[in-house]
Amino acid sequence: xxxxxxxxxxxxxxxxxxxxxxxxxxxxxxxxxxxxxxxxxxxxxxxxxxxxxxxxxxxxxxxxxxxxxxxxxxxxxxxxxxxxxxxxxxxxxxxxxxxxxxxxxxxxxxxxxxxxxxxxxxxxxxxxxxxxxxxxxxxxxxxxxxxxxxxxxxxxxxxxxxxxxxxxxxxxxxxxxxxxxxxxxxxxxxxxxxxxxxxxxxxxxxxxxxxxxxxxxxxxxxxxxxxxxxxxxxxxxxxxxxxxxxxxxxxxxxxxxxxxxxxxxxxxxxxxxxxxxxxxxxxxxxxxxxxxxxxxxxxxxxxxxxxxxxxxxx
Amino acid sequence: xxxxxxxxxxxxxxxxxxxxxxxxxxxxxxxxxxxxxxxxxxxxxxxxxxxxxxxxxxxxxxxxxxxxxxxxxxxxxxxxxxxxxxxxxxxxxxxxxxxxxxxxxxxxxxxxxxxxxxxxxxxxxxxxxxxxxxxxxxxxxxxxxxxxxxxxxxxxxxxxxxxxxxxxxxxxxxxxxxxxxxxxxxxxxxxxxxxxxxxxxxxxxxxxxxxxxxxxxxxxxxxxxxxxx
Ligand code: SF4
Ligand code: SF4
Numbered sequence: 287x288x289x290x291x292x293x294x295x296x297x298x299x300x301x302x303x304x305x306x307x308x309x310x311x312x313x314x315x316x317x318x319x320x321x322x323x324x325x326x327x328x329x330x331x332x333x334x335x336x337x338x339x340x341x342x343x344x345x346x347x348x349x350x351x352x353x354x355x356x357x358x359x360x361x362x363x364x365x366x367x368x369x370x371x372x373x374x375x376x377x378x379x380x381x382x383x384x385x386x387x388x389x390x391x392x393x394x395x396x397x398x399x400x401x402x403x404x405x406x407x408x409x410x411x412x413x414x415x416x417x418x419x420x421x422x423x424x425x426x427x428x429x430x431x432x433x434x435x436x437x438x439x440x441x442x443x444x445x446x447x448x449x450x451x452x453x454x455x456x457x458x459x460x461x462x463x464x465x466x467x468x469x470x471x472x473x474x475x476x477x478x479x480x481x482x483x484x485x486x487x488x489x490x491x492x493x494x495x496x497x498x499x500x501x502x503x504x505x506x507x508x509x510x511x512x513x514x515x516x517x518x519x520x521x522x523x524x525x526x527x528x529x530x531x532x533x534x535x536x537x538x539x540x541x542x543x544x545x546x547x548x549x550x551x552x553x554x555x556x557x558x559x560x561x562x563x564x565x566x567x568x569x570x571x572x573x574x575x576x577x578x579x580x581x582x583x584x585x586x587x588x589x590x591x592x593x594x595x596x597x598x599x600x
Numbered sequence: 601x602x603x604x605x606x607x608x609x610x611x612x613x614x615x616x617x618x619x620x621x622x623x624x625x626x627x628x629x630x631x632x633x634x635x636x637x638x639x640x641x642x643x644x645x646x647x648x649x650x651x652x653x654x655x656x657x658x659x660x661x662x663x664x665x666x667x668x669x670x671x672x673x674x675x676x677x678x679x680x681x682x683x684x685x686x687x688x689x690x691x692x693x694x695x696x697x698x699x700x701x702x703x704x705x706x707x708x709x710x711x712x713x714x715x716x717x718x719x720x721x722x723x724x725x726x727x728x729x730x731x732x733x734x735x736x737x738x739x740x741x742x743x744x745x746x747x748x749x750x751x752x753x754x755x756x757x758x759x760x761x762x763x764x765x766x767x768x769x770x771x772x773x774x775x776x777x778x779x780x781x782x783x784x785x786x787x788x789x790x791x792x793x794x795x796x797x798x799x800x801x802x803x804x805x806x807x808x809x810x811x812x813x814x815x816x817x818x819x820x821x822x823x824x825x826x827x828x829x
């Protein structure tokens with residue numbers, strides 16, 4: 287009896303051929319037909335759309351191809367937000383590995399950093415995405431993630447019974463998030479920043495389950511950033527507006543730090559708890575902290591080797 | 601009997617609805633930076649730079665002026681008044697002037713003239729008797745707070761803004777700590793993140809507005825009609 291599945295989509299094959307290898311042949315025909323249709327569709331499209339469909343992995347792009355992609359993004363954002371933006375692809379500088387330190391004896395849990403980060407990095411306002419999460423913990427208990435409360439909301443902070451531990455991406459030296467990504471859409475750059483190519487991410491969220499710090503966030507809905515609040519100073523692997531269905535996270539403000547500036551959270555923190563710099567420069571603030579203070583990393587036993595350190599400045 | 605109990609428990613579980621607390625109080629509303637214009641009004645780090653963000657990486661030439669010491673309006677130069685007032689070394693509550701200053705800084709042992717020079721009020725006075733201008737007040741603070749002074753000079757204590765690679769703007773001790781009451785003042789925290797169940801806040805708001813799941817009325821009605829009866 288002829289197989290109804292192959293019957294339906296084989297056309298033009300002799301019955302003998304179909305008997306030899308009905309499934310392979312019919313699949314090949316099917317794929318060819320689909321391919322032809324896709325090619326026909328793409329031939330009729332604008333170069334931008336073609337580029338979007340046939341794009342290569344970001345790390346395989348030649349300099350002109352990077353330019354082409356930036357051009358496509360510029361046009362796309364200009365149309366969507368009605369304003370000119372600057373998307374850069376500034377690469378890592380040689381001799382620079384970024385590190386971060388946060389003084390737990392200073393942080394008062396005011397959440398200024400959380401909202402400065404949302405603003406700088408064009409995070410969706412609604413559905414809300416926040417890359418920094420400030421955990422309130424009891425002084426009596428010490429660091430205890432089970433008992434931590436991110437929803438604290440007293441009239442005034444700091445509360446005398448509590449201390450505060452802000453957490454975002456720890457920029458691990460051996461990140462598990464990049465290992466598990468099935469398509470290689472997230473990787474560690476030479477300056478140590480773990481980035482995501484939003485054009486390559488398929489939204490499977492494997493990285494979210496691999497990250498031990500809850501640092502990654504998924505765009506379940508269409509991200510909403512009002513045009514008037516858009517930060518036009520963007521990096522292609524950082525704060526440019528994301529599409530729905532991709533993962534995002536802290537990049538140490540790649541658009542700022544690759545241009546020599548401090549991250550937005552460092553600039554806003556009213557108590558100066560946040561410290562940033564080049565780990566390879568012995569004179570930098572971060573290198574001094576590692577030398578002179580007792581620092582620790584979160585969940586050190588997991589061997590993720592974060593480049594985000596916590597210390598007690600007092 | 602036990603089947604009935606299990607069923608009753610199941611009914612309770614299924615019927616239980618989340619109680620949505622009043623809007624904005626307990627992480628059911630998505631706030632955005634735009635809701636706090638005062639907090640985000642100033643771009644502190646770039647004061648004095650040649651055009652915001654214009655400086656290239658490693659721009660050593662861009663200088664960031666340290667902000668002036670935070671004097672109360674109209675008090676400096678001090679000698680405009682003190683020049684004609686004889687110094688009064690007596691420990692007392694200030695009434696005629698400076699009534700706003702309440703000393704909470706080792707007040708058991710300290711008094712105005714330990715730090716302010718009796719003869720030249722426009723300067724501060726170190727323990728050695730040397731005078732320092734208000735713009736170098738950190739030298740005075742550093743006499744007692746040696747470890748903080750050391751850390752501040754290497755950028756570990758205090759706040760630096762601008763360029764990690766290039767010019768930095770730093771603050772004096774007194775920009776964060778009121779020298780007369782140096783404990784860092786408490787702040788109102790910005791609102792908590794939205795709890796996952798309210799993430800699509802249009803739903804939560806619509807529900808609250810229409811008296812849907814979780815409003816007070818609904819909870820009460822649930823209680824009345826609930827399986828307990
Ligand atoms: S802004 Fe500074 S003090 Fe406030 S929560 Fe963030 S790290 Fe803590
Ligand atoms: S903290 Fe999580 S997201 Fe960031 S590098 Fe480490 S594993 Fe990846």
